Every structure is written in structure tokens, then in C-alpha cells.
Amino acid sequence: MRVQGVAASPGIALGPAFLLKSKDFKVVRRELSGADEAARELKRLRDTIDSVDADLSRLAKSVEHVAEGRQIVEFLRLLLRDPVMQGEVEQRITDELVCAEFALSVMLQDVMARFRELDDPYIRERAADIRDVGRRLLEKLLGTEKEALARSGEPMVLVAGDLSPSDVAGIDTGQVAAIVTDRGGSTSHTAILARGMGIPAVVALGNITGVVSPRDTLVVDGIHGFVVVNPAREELEYARAARAEYLEVKRSMAEDAQKPAETADGVRIELSANIEFPREVEQVKRCGGQGIGLFRTEFIRASMHGVETEEDHFHIYDRVAGAMAPDPVIIRTYDMGGDKFRPGMAREANPFLGYRGVRICLDSPDEFRKQIRGILRASRHGNVRIMFPMITHVEQMRRIRELVSEVGDGLSREGIPFDAGMQVGFMVETPAAVTALDLLLPYADFVSIGTNDLTQYTLAVDRGSPLVADLYDPYHPAVLRQIDQVVRFGHAQGKWVGVCGVMAGDPLAVPLLLGLGVDKLSVAAAVIPDIKKMISAFTIESAARIASEALSLPTGRDIRAMVYSRVAGKCPGILLDENLGIGR
Amino acid sequence: MKTRAITVPNKLGIHARPAALIVRKASEYLSEVFISNGVDEVNAKSIMGVMTLAAAGGTTVKISAEGPDEEKALEGVCEVVESGFGEEML
Incomplete structure (x- = not known):
């Protein structure tokens, strides 16, 4: 059966389906027979915590080169290893003789309720991290399907209703052959990330999650935007041939990658890459990008929850600028609002016509200065350009030029090196x-x-x-x-x-x-x-x-x-x- | 038991990142370490406890330590708080 959707990331892939359903956990209160079983249950809980900790430490290794990624994982590990919370769960298991899943989910509900009552929005937002760790533990205890993906030897086609950017960012390209989703559009954040990682994707398939059963064979055509479920022999052969042809084309193009982009009459065109995370710099170089034409910075706010410092900004930009030099790097200041990164922001009837981009930044000049200062300091490599989003009014550019000059003057006074001729756009x-x-x-x-x-x-x-x-x-x-x-x-x-x-x-x-x-x-x-x-x-x-x-x-x-x-x-x-x- | 009262010196107070720094420091010692805001007292080795304290910048917290290395523990944890966690100060 063939299902038409929207092509979101090019490429052709085939593989067994892996259904990622975001279902609620059904945790049942199971009574234990006595102290012996409680002792076994305690061991099961501790083993599970160790196993999640091992997963997290592997994850920490794979994001080692990204400071913000490392901080997130370290924080999750502290939550996982919280002695008071573990003590509460263990006590409930031994005192009330209930299974580990139940004791854990009671504790999680208590903690979430406590967090909801807090006044501080920064801390309240961390409830999401607690839920994440809790989910990982419950999944392991219950033995649900997400674990199977990590264990599956062959790359699979990930089938989901929708994927959040963090879901996509967490995908290991070695395990996922392609992504297909019910919802989403070709310009959604997920599609952009999948393209960035070179994973074929088809989105807006309607009800692909309802059509596909686990282990069904899927052919995913991310060029024409369709999926074939359990293909006939001819379809399968055709897909294999198309895939081989596509990979061959990719390979020969990769060989040409390091040559500059030039028209047939020899005019050089600067062809650079859009990136979301610093770790993508390696891929940009491999693919032959002659610089970064758009470095989105919102991930810094998303991962640091509004407590990022000038030093955080500087280190991230400095690393990317240093790695790309002498090729140019255009750093775009925060573009919060619209459909992305809205936690803690007031509801608006028309978010795209509302509070977003520089409209937000210009309202908190102290925060804005930190980012501008971080960018200006990174300009010491001589290849940094700064870019501002959502400009509609001349007053905004006037104010921005004032801010950039102020920050530059401050750096000069302090004797901190930067590129006084940095391009502003x-x-x-x-x-x-x-x-x-x-x-x-x-x-x-x-x-x-x-x-x-x-x-x-x-x-x-x-x-x-x-x-x-x-x-x-x-x-x-x-x-x-x-x-x-x-x-x-x-x-x-x-x-x-x-x-x-x-x-x-x-x-x-x-x-x-x-x-x-x-x-x-x-x-x-x-x-x-x-x-x-x-x-x-x-x-x-x-x-x-x-x-x-x-x-x-x-x-x-x-x-x-x-x-x-x-x-x-x-x-x-x-x-x-x-x-x-x-x-x- | 050793106890000391100190003021949270950074602007944003003890939110997630500072809480993580406190927990990591407190966990280096054998002694029990507690933080109190006058209403609640929490275990300084529990990230969830320290976060739910939600101590704002400028407020005073009482830190206490009890155990074989209580002096060192108190000193170490107070130092982390006094440093302002490397953040913008009040």
C-alpha cells in the first residue's frame, strides 16, 4: 500500500517499521508477598537506576563536545541519583509492600505537584526534566518498546504521530533509516533537523501510525514524499535500485564537495550552511560548506533556561568561529516566539504577529547585551557577522546599532579584542x-x-x-x-x-x-x-x-x-x- | 553540628544550575548537610530538595552540617553559595 505525504528530507530508505507511540504509562499497583519479594524489588529498582545511569553516561560521552548538552545530561543524572527521592521510593516498597513502578510513580506525582506550586518559573520548568528521568526509569522497569530501538541491530524506520525537535536531536543516525510522521510540514523544525542530519523523512501522512504494524517493511521516498507499506516484490526491487542510484550520486557529489561552488561561467557563489548546534560544524565541513550562513542560537536559551551568561554565549560562538575560520560565520541573535521556544511566554492569539525575534530582545536590553557581547568577543577570529531577526521598523535598527556600538566601546575600554569592522545584517x-x-x-x-x-x-x-x-x-x-x-x-x-x-x-x-x-x-x-x-x-x-x-x-x-x-x-x-x- | 547563615548573593537565586553545584559539592562529604530557608529544611545532597527550596537572590539561608567532616562540609558548601555560582550578582 502506498501512502502519499509531504517530502521533508531527501533520500530513499527501506527497513522495518518501529512505532513510537507516546502513550501514557499504565502503572498497576502490584502487592508484594513479603519481605523477600520486597528485597528483590529493591534490587530491581537499584539495577534499573544503574542501567539508566549507564545510558545517561553514554549519552554524556556522545555530547561531550557540546557544553550545553553535557550540562543537561549531568543535571538528569543528579535527578536520577537523588538520595532523598530514592529513599522515599525504597521505603514505600518495604513499608507498603508495593512494586517498584507503583512506588516510583507515586513519588513522581508528589514531586510534580510540589513543583507546580513553586513561584519561580525557571525552577517550575525543570519539572519537564524530572518527568523525563521518571519516564526513562518507568520504561526500563516496564520494559516498553523505546528500549527495543536501542537494541535493534538493523536501522529501522521511525513511525510517529509527530516528533518534537528534542526527539529528533536525540536520534542516533545509525539506528534510524528514515522518519515518517502523521503530522508536520516540509518546513517544520523537525523536517529541518532531519535534513540537517541527512535522514530521509516524509511527513503529513495523515494516519500512518494507524496503518503500519510493528516490523512491517516500509519503503520511504523522501524525494517524492511517499511511503510504501509492505511493498510487493517489484516495488521492493525498484526501491533498492533507486536507493543504490541515489547513494551513488551522493557519493560522487561528496567527492566534489571540497571544490568551491561556481556557475558554469566561473562565477563563485558563496554556499554556506544553516546550523542549529555547534556539533554540526563537522558535517558542514564534510559536505563542503564555505561557512555558516545562519547559526541559530535559540538552543542556548532552550538548554540553559534563561540563566545563560555572557561567557556561555562567548564560548559557544568562539568555538564555532574558530573551527570555521577563515570562512564566515553569521550568528543570528535569539529568534524566540512564533511557533518555537515559547515556554513561559504569554499566550497570544496570533503568535507570528506577536512577541518574537528582536521585539523580545529589545525589551530586555541586559540579556540582549550579553548575547551581543558574546558575539563581538567571538569576532576576534575575524570571520564573524551578526544578524538580527524580525526587523520591521527603522527604530529597531537604530537601537540595535546603538547597542552594538555601546558594547564595542565597552570592550575597547576593557582592552578585550574584537573585530571593529564586524559586518552587521x-x-x-x-x-x-x-x-x-x-x-x-x-x-x-x-x-x-x-x-x-x-x-x-x-x-x-x-x-x-x-x-x-x-x-x-x-x-x-x-x-x-x-x-x-x-x-x-x-x-x-x-x-x-x-x-x-x-x-x-x-x-x-x-x-x-x-x-x-x-x-x-x-x-x-x-x-x-x-x-x-x-x-x-x-x-x-x-x-x-x-x-x-x-x-x-x-x-x-x-x-x-x-x-x-x-x-x-x-x-x-x-x-x-x-x-x-x-x-x- | 556546625551551622552558618548566609545571603544568596546572585540575582536569580538558587535555581536549577546553582542547585546542581550545591548538590555536587555537598555529596563530596560524608556528613549530612542541610539547607533551610526558615520555613523548610532540605537535604543538600538532594537536587529536588534544594530546587524546591527556591531560595531567591538576597534571601538568607541557614546551612548546617553534621558528621565526621562537618567543618569541611560546611566550609565547602558555603563557599559555593558565596561565589554566586559564577553568575550575575545582586
């Missing part, structure tokens, strides 16, 4: 920033277009709403005209223009963006080889012809079809789909 994500760009540009050295947000704000389409997702289309003429206008405004004032949205990583969009005059592209590391190949297939002139023809067409569908017809055959290595990156 901002994201173009709203029609306001596009149409009034000439007024904003005097405050910047560059701009980078965030095509996901620009598309959703231009078309007034919430990309997360399935009711309107089919209207979301970065190839819509209104979006292309805005990109065109940004390039014109930018070049008129001698500023460079980059694109760092999902669109830049769509091979089909490459001739369009180059033809419109975009100077730099920043994409998920895993697609760099594809994009590089695509760049090499066109001269600037041929790309410009495609772009100008696109600007004359009335619909996104027409534009995609036209570009597709120009691109098809030019790069037999790249598997193209004219619907790639678009909702149904």
Missing part, C-alpha cells in the same frame, strides 16, 4: 522589510532573506495549518517579486543579499535565485552537494533568463513547471520533483 522576513528596505539598509552591511517567514507573511498563510497549507508556496509570484525587489534595493546601496530559507536548499530554486541576483545561499549541510552541482549547471546569463521568464508567469505552479523543464536533464544526478518543497 538583518533578516528580511516581512513585506514591511521588503518594501521599506531602502530605509533600513543604511543601518546594515548585508541582508539575508528568510523565505519561510517571507512566504507566510506575504501570502498570509500559516504554514502549520493543514487547512491552508496548500496555499503556502515560495514560488508564488508575490514572493518572487519581493526577492527581486530585495536584490535591487540591496545592490543599489552596495549591500550583498543572501537567502537562508528552505527555498535556497531546493535544487529547483537555484537557477531562479541566482538569476534574480542573489549573492549567497545558505542551506542545510546535507543538501550542499546537490546545490553545488545545480549552481555549476547554469551560467549567470542562463539563470537570469529563467528568472525573468518566471517573473512574467501568473502562478507558482506555472513557474515551477517552467523551471523544471529548464532544469530537467541538466543534472541527471539530482533527483528532482517539480512539487518538491511545496504542500500538497
